[in-house]
Amino acid sequence: MLSGQPCYGACDLDTYLMKRTDVFVHFGHSPMKNTDKVIYVPLFSNVEVQPIMEEALETLDDPAETEDVGLVTTAQHMNRYDEMTEFLEERGYEVHSRRGDERLTHEGQVLGCNYASADVPADQVLYVGGGKFHPLGLAMEHPEKHVVIADPVNNVVTVADTEKFLKQRYASVHKAMDAQKWGVIFCTKIGQGRWDQAQEILADNDDAYLITMDEVTPDRLRNFDMDAFVNTGCPRITTDDGPQFHKPMLTPGEYEIAVGNKPLEDLSFDTFHGTW
Ligand code: SF4
The missing domain is CATH 3.40.50.11860 (Diphthamide synthesis DPH1/DPH2 domain 3)
Incomplete structure (x- = not known):
């Protein structure tokens, strides 16, 4: 049985079908709640992140002056989160990350409606991911932080401007x-x-x-x-x-x-x- 409903996130499961099936398989989003009924199958972007992160270094504060940086991304790029962390650490940054709250699955993950993972002791946050949807929300939620967007999908580095x-x-x-x-x-x-x-x-x-x-x-x-x-x-x-x-x-x-x-x-x- 296939759900023909649109689906915008792990907040949006086809409850009608879910009630009528023994197992419900959900692709692309990370678990918002763990349950035996739903199997979440992650889907990751295969885009390289290092070239755009290299470019983003010019927009981040120099680690000699400000070494603290928060690092966040979306579920689609989570498979490269360790690589992103290492990249920054090798260049002298101290990377701060946290899991956020129970709505989020992974350390450093953000949702369009939840930026608790950016509550870290750093004045600058690097968002690595496609589009401005997430980092704009992040900058609105944390106006005190300098939010740099490294977008490996559109191959562009910008600063979130709210x-x-x-x-x-x-x-x-x-x-x-x-x-x-x-x-x-x-x-x-x-x-x-x-x-x-x-x-x-x-x-x-x-x-x-x-x-x-x-x-x-x-x-x-x-x-x-x-x-x-x-x-x-x-x-x-x-x-x-x-x-x-x-x-x-x-x-x-x-x-x-x-x-x-x-x-x-x-x-x-x-x-x-x-x-x-
Ligand atoms: S922003 Fe939040 S509420 Fe909206 S679709 Fe994404 S996870 Fe769901």
Whole structure:
């Protein structure tokens, strides 16, 4: 039996099929929760990381001045994490890494919604991996750190710049400040449900309505006559797809700012903890 559902992470298993099978095999993501029922089969990128790390040395602080560096990557490049560590150590850096929390499987691994592995005693963090999706979240979550991106897939080194991202978030919060009627989205994906958080918002606002859905898409939300939405599911839908929604879409923390419960300075990245 094959699941035909889209799958965005280990937070997103086809529960219908899972309930009806003895064993459920999941490819590509690392375990969010260990269970006898699910077999996780890792899939690793075969791209070399050393050439782009060599280039990234020019953007990192010189180890003679600052030897501490945090090192993070995604599940796809985890097979080369030891190689990355050795590469930096051989050039005089002290590499700091940690496992993060229970949502993450490996030391040094980040998710789009969890950067606990970058909570290390280093002012600079090197992210080795494809795209800007993860390092931008990391830089938002840890604004005090210099986040260097070594992208071996697109063969480019950059520094994470959150300015455009932050402007978009501020704009969405401002647009939502006049909203009367709120749609509070509860995502039914197995690892994305934050029921208590949704209930807290509903208890506090008489003009807020719970909307449950699996896929949260701009098309689906057009069916609802709301002034603004607050998404308690995957934070990346809110932040990365935000401009595509017809009404402002906020994270729970941004909602608190828009309704006046918290000051604008409290704006921060929405991270997700816990398993399913
Ligand atoms: S909640 Fe979103 S960012 Fe987090 S693991 Fe799932 S798909 Fe990725």
